[in-house]
Structures are given as structure tokens and as C-alpha cells.
Amino acid sequence: MTLASKSDTNNSSARLECIDIFRGLTMALMLMVNNPGNPNTIPVQLEHASWNGFTLADLVFPFFLFIMGVVVPVSINNRLAKGTGKITIIVHIFLRSIQIFLLGLVLNGFPLFDLNTIRIPGVLQRIAVVYLFSALLYLLCKSIFKKETVQMGVQLLTSVFLLLLYGVLLKVVHVPGYGQGVMELQGNLVQYIDLKLLPGHLYKPDWDPEGILSTLPALASGIIGVLAGMILIKPNKWIIKMAVFIGSGGLLLLAAALLNTVFPYNKNLWSSSYVLLTSGLGILLLAFFYLLTDRMKSGKIFKPFKAIGASAIFVYFVSELIRRTLWLIPVQDATGSTMTLKIWLTTRLISPWAHGLDSLYFSIFYVMVWLVIMGVLYHRKIYIRL
Template sequence: MQEDNFSKDSRVHKEANSKIAASNQTRMKCIDAFRGITIASMLFIENPGNYEHVSSSFVHAPWDGLTWADYVFPFFIFIAGTVIPNSVRRRMDKGQSKLKILIHILHRAAVLFLMGLFLNGFPAFNFSAIRIPGVLQRIAVVYLVAGILVLWTNAFIQGAISIFILVIYYLMIKYISVPGYGPGILAKDGNLVQYVDMLILKGHLYTSTWDPEGLISTIPAISTILFGVIGGQVLLSERLKSINKIGYLIISGVISMVLGTMAGKYIPINKDLWSSSYVLYTCGAALIILGVCYLILDVIGYSTVFKPFLILGSNPIFIYIGFHLVSKTLWVLQVPDKAAGVNLPLNLYLCNKLFTPWAGNINDSYYFSIAYTLLWVLIVLIKDSLLYRGNV
């Protein structure tokens, strides 16, 4: 007997709903937890109570080398890549065309870029000297490229493009001659990255002569996000068992870190240059952390200790914007300290009054940073609670 139209439409509707439900379930706790760990690191590192009491491990390396602070930005970009395959799949399961998904990617990239410009200009908005590059701007560019590649290529091609970019970038840095300096300059002055930024964006950089998120150094950051894309595809794979996913992530992470160490002999691990060795090493670390988080949270199912990170990881843009607005307003306010007879920045004043008396001059800044990070967990909880009540 031929199926009537009503039954057929009902069956198709149920199948579509089941696909969407299955796609929505692919959101994994490991990604939010890893992102939350990265956000917590940012809040802790970038908001010390007293800069004079901070260990060198918690500040960026002066040039070559790697500290905890130097992992934060590449981890953000890597995580941005891990969510792209799932996002694209969910939209495709809802019946959206590739063109419609591309428009969504373009819109999201534009919003991120404009938010970055807003934060750079706030509060003075001196457009004649506004810094054009930035963290959100770099994420916007690499997200756009990665999104397009996910739509029209597979994991093998994405991996090949990632390695190709790292090789080409290495050759550019080593062999393109900079006027007045020559080729292969890897010092802060005279390298290709600085030359191109000064040539195109002079007067709109982080400092008068340098920008850590410049034009040329954004090219290898595309490889960083593609590493994340491939990690995300491993997690989404229906052909791989959980134990295989963990193995692939951790083993490939170890291999990448080894390759990064080896590459460091030819081009130093350097965040400001976003060197090829830096990409390999930090992405290797990211793959290992992602694999461990997946094992603990999504396979074993243990999440108790990770709850603060899950809270932070589910609100990245809100926290990032709020964190920068606070840094540019509250922390620059001058508060009179009668005992010292001077005016102090608010964060230093609070650290001296609330933490130094019992923590001492060595650990006071760390306890301040921990308290500030926990404060953001509370802020997000309150924000989510208010939004939930508003939707009930």
C-alpha cells in the first residue's frame, strides 16, 4: 500500500528532528572545560594584584621562549577550531545550504573583528591612532578561513594546508630580505613581520614599532585553528571508538610537541612571531589537554572539579569583553592610600589592603588573581541565572 502524504511528512519530520537532536548531543564537555581552563588562565595571568610580585612564569616571554602566559592565545584559537566542524554539521542537519552557512561565518567573523576594534578604541576612540590588529581580529580572520575550509574540504586537505602554511611561513621569515637588515632576521627589530606591519599599519600598532598580532604573523595562526578543526573532527568521528579518539589526540599531540622542539633548532619558539615551531609545540600541548579532558569528562563522566571551568568556558565572549572593559576602567582608577601617602591603581590598592596583610609580599598577588578569577565565575552564574529566569 502506498504511504499517504500525512504519514510520509510525519516520518520525514521525525527523522529530521532525530538528526538535529543527535547533532545537538555532540556538544562535548571537554571543549567547554578546556576553554574554561584557558579563560581562567587569562584572568589569573592578566590581572595580578601587584606586578612586582609576579613570577616570570606568569608573564609573556620577552622574546624567544615559552611561559604559561604564552599558551593562552594559541589555545583560544585552537578551541575556536574544535567547535567549527560541529557547528557546520548542526546547520547542515537543519537543512541549511553551504551558502547560508558561509554567510553566517562571514557575519560572525565581522562581528568579532568589530568587537576587537571597539575594545582597542575604548574609551577614547582616537581613530587616527587606533590599533587595528588585535586578539579578536586575529581570531576573526583565522575563523573565517577555517570555516570556509571546513565547508569545502576534508580533514586530510586541512592537515596538508596547515603543514604547507608552516613551511611557507618558515621560508618567508628565513629567506625574504628586509630592506636595511637582510634575510633571516629573527630579532625584534628587522624581521619580516615587523617590516610588513610598519609598511602597512604604521601608527595603528600595539606600540610604535611592533604588534604581537600583526599581519604576517596571522598566517601561521591559520595552522593553529586548523589543528583545532582536526581535533574537533576526531571527537565527532562516528567510526572511531572513544579509546581510539583519546589515543589519536594524545599521541598526535606528543608528536607535534616533539616536532615543535626539533623545529625550534631552526626557528625559535616565539609567540610574537607566531613561529612555525611555536604553532607545532602549543598545538601539540592543546591536543594532549583536549584528549585528557575528553577522557575525564566525556568518557569517564567525572566533572565535579571542572565545574568552575565549565561555567567560564560556556561564556567566552562575555568574559573576554568584560575582562577588557574592567582592565581599561576599574584597574586604572587611582585610589588615595593615606598610609603610603600616594595614589594607587585600584587593583594594587585592593591587593595591599585585602591580601598583603595575611598573604605577605610574595603570594598576595597570586591570591588576588585567584579571587578575581572566582569572582568572574560568580558573575557568570548570576548572569546565567537572570537570563534563565527571564526565559521562564
């Protein structure tokens, strides 16, 4: 864990408020989705789609991978401008990826740390792999090709290749006992590979939403973010950037809608159409915040979310520890019934007046607590980097 002052942050990202605001809003939505007060009254949009389709909750993870990709060219260019050697940057990329991956394993193993059953895939693990791949690809393209248009073209083709390859594999490869092209939970190629290579180390006995094969299209989510970041930091006029963002975002949404007919939106499979959909929405949302905060110098209502966005991995890690410890403390009420602390707080303090929205109000209150805590640290120019 490191504490960074404002002077430690790179100047480019500091000038682009849209990045931290986008990331902060994504983290706030994550806190709401992962911390419902009453599991019986969760709003539909704050629950993940059971299989095909998508909800607001299903935008959290791909949005984080997208904005992580956006930061890659900002960060690497800043290091290069300061005279940092490429080998040093590569070492940093590897060390950072290993650190995030290990944090994911620590989180999965907590509190028993049983190596016989520990879940190996996970959210932080996928973040680590996507960051490693997208950052190295960007640096490689920047080192080999002089023209930025060629660099972007290679990365775009790589993302297209990954999405096509993933779709073809799921449609063509024969799964023993099930056949070809199975897109249901039981019998798809993603499940088959995970059960063969990681039996006993998955999120559920027969499934993991952050599995091995489904990381392929997740790489494309990060690469598309890198491309958006390259556009964001180009010295073009802002109106040109907005036109490119709106045009590319619209094209991605159109492609997603067309592909959805043969490869439906599916977070569990991280389907190719899901990547196009979430990336298109991410680009349009980034464009909105860029226009609002960095060009119009407005949007002060979103400024508090910068505090969460500046220490995103820390917020995720600690909030997950809280979800697995504090919220599960058993509490016995006056009637003798026992419930977890989270449900007790919700049903006793919020449910009586919430008219069925107690879970939502609890989640909002929890986000506000984080905004206050991280806001105080941010005001003191303290960022916690895990």
C-alpha cells in the same frame, strides 16, 4: 549581544563537556594573566616570555584558537543536520567574523576612539580572521570531497604549507637595512610589514604581537583545532579517538622540539615551532578532558569552568573593559600617596599576609568572582553571546 537559552545551543557541543571545560580553563588562565594584582610580584609563569621561549601565559591565546577550531565541525555539522543551507552558513560565518573583528576595534579604540592612532590588529581581530579562514576551509573541503580522510588530508596539508611558507619567508626575504633571517625584535620581516602597512596603528610604536604576517601561522593553529574536532565527533570507538589524539599530540610535540632548534618557540612571532608545541599540548589536554568528563563522567571539579567557557567572548570583552577602567581608578590612601584601585586593593588587603604571592592571590580571587557571576547565569541557562 544575544542571550541564548540552553535549547538554543547545539546538541553535539552540549554533549561534549570537554569543549566548554577546555575553553573555560583557557579563559580562567587569561583572566589571571591579564589581571595581576601587583605588577612587581607576578609569578614568572603568568608573564609572557620576553622573546624566545614560552611560559604558561603563552598558552592562552593559541589554546583559544585551537578550541575555537574544534568547535567549527561541531557547529557546522549541526547546522547542516538541521537542514541549513551552505550559503546561509557561509553568510553566518562572514557576519560572525565581522562582528568579532569590530568588537576588537571597539576595544582597541576605547575610550577615546581616535581613528588616527587606533590599533588595528588585536586579539579579537586575529580570532575573527582565524575563524573565518578555518570555517570556510572546512566547509569547502566538506563540499568538494566526499571522503572525510581526504577532507582532513587537505586541511592538514594546508596547515603544513602555511607553517612552511611562514618559516621560509622569515628566513629568506631580505629586510631593508637588516638583511635575511633576522629573528630578533628589530629587523624581522613581521615588524617590517606592519610598520610599512600599519604605521601608527600598532600595539607599540614599532611592534604588534598580532601583526599581519604572523597571522599566517595562527591560521594553522585554528586548522589543527578543526582536525581535532573532526576526530572528536567521529563515530569511532572512544579508545581509537584517544589513540589518535595521543599519537598526533606526541608527534606534534616531537616536531616542535626539532623545529625549535632552527625556529625557536616565540609567541610574538607566532613561530611555526610555537604552533606545533601549543597545538600538541592542546590535543593532549583535550584528550584528557574528553576521557575524564565525556567517557568517565568524572572531573566535577572542572564543571564550574563551563560557565566561563560558554560565554567566552563576552568574558574577554568585559574583563578587558574592566582592566582599562575600574582597575585604573586612582585611590589616595591615608599617607597621601596615590595608586590605582587594583594596586590599592592588593597592597592593602592581600599583601600583608600573602608573603610575596599577592599578585597571584588577587588574580585567583578575580577568577573566582567571574566563576560566581557566570555560574549564576549558567545555572539559569543564560549564555551571553557577543
